[in-house]
Amino acid sequence: MSRILVTGSADGLGRAAADALLSAGHDVVVHARNEERAAGLAALVDRGAGLVVGDFTERDAVRRVAAELNDAKPLDAVIHNAGVWSGRAVMPVNIIAPYLLTALLRGPRRLVYLSSGSHFDGRASLAGVDWRGASAGSYSDSKLFVTTLAAAVARLRPAVPSNAVDPGWVPTRMGGPSAPDDLELGHRTQEWLASSDDPRALTTGGYWYHGERQQPHQAVHDEAFQDRLMRALAEETGTALD
Known part of the structure; x- marks a missing residue:
């Protein structure tokens, strides 16, 4: 069985994925942004899940979580699920945090990034992007960036399957109760990509729905856009992705 980190797993798709992977016998590490949210994960922790706590709007917290995980048993996969819809946390949580974790974590053999159909509305431009979120930021842009990150990692680390998943517009706290898509289908693909031995799940550079x-x-x-994004993220965080 695999050791799998699911970020943003206090509720919604992240919790559903963590719950299903734990039920399947995997060694799961769940994540919450603060101790209050972490308390809501007690049922999963009681069933054997590991727990890390860190607010992904803060880069130092992301680095601390990465260091904590690097000091523990190696991860086999990471599902970069944590995300926000609006406000100042959009760029820090949706793209800076997964980039930093990808650059800092040692050893994950599979990487899965949560995208969105909204990424089609994103602008393929880095001009004027406020990575720290002081002037907020576009959700669509952030999802285009993280989908591009997944593809760039697939190219730069060909031995590590790296894929992006659009879970659909599902009825979670972020998606809202009227969201029309299937909640169950919304978390199955990322679980499959993180853990399955199906040859299709071992491919890389995909965008899945x-x-x-x-x-x-x-x-x-677009490799030129990938390279521009990776340079911008490395310069912004002071951390290069090898």
Whole structure:
């Protein structure tokens, strides 16, 4: 069985994924942004899940979580699930945190990044992006960036399957109660990519929706755009992704 980190697993899709992976016998590490949210994960921790706590709006917290995980048993996979819809945390949580974790964590053999159909509305431009969120930021842009990050990592680390997943617009706290998509299908693909021995799950550089590989925004596989994004993230965080 695999050791899998699921970020943003206090509720919604992250919790559903962590719960299902734990039920399947995997060694799961859950994540919450603060101790209050972590208390809500007691049921999973009682069943054997590990726990890390850190507010991903703060880069030092992301680094501390990475260091804590690097000092523990190696991870086999990471599901970068943590995300926010609006406000000043959009860029810090949706793209800076997964970039930093990818750069800092040692050893994960599979990487899964949560994208969104909204990434098609993102702008393939880095001009004027406020990575620290002082002037907030576009959710669509952040999801285009993280989908591009997944593709860039697939190219730069060919031995590590790296994929992006659109979970659909599902009825979570972020998606709202009227969201029309299937909550169950919304977390199955990322679990499969993180843990399955199916040859399709071991492919890399994909953009997936409900178990099917689809074509993302044309900028995602533009290597020049990938390189610009990776340089910008490395310069912004002071941390290069090898």
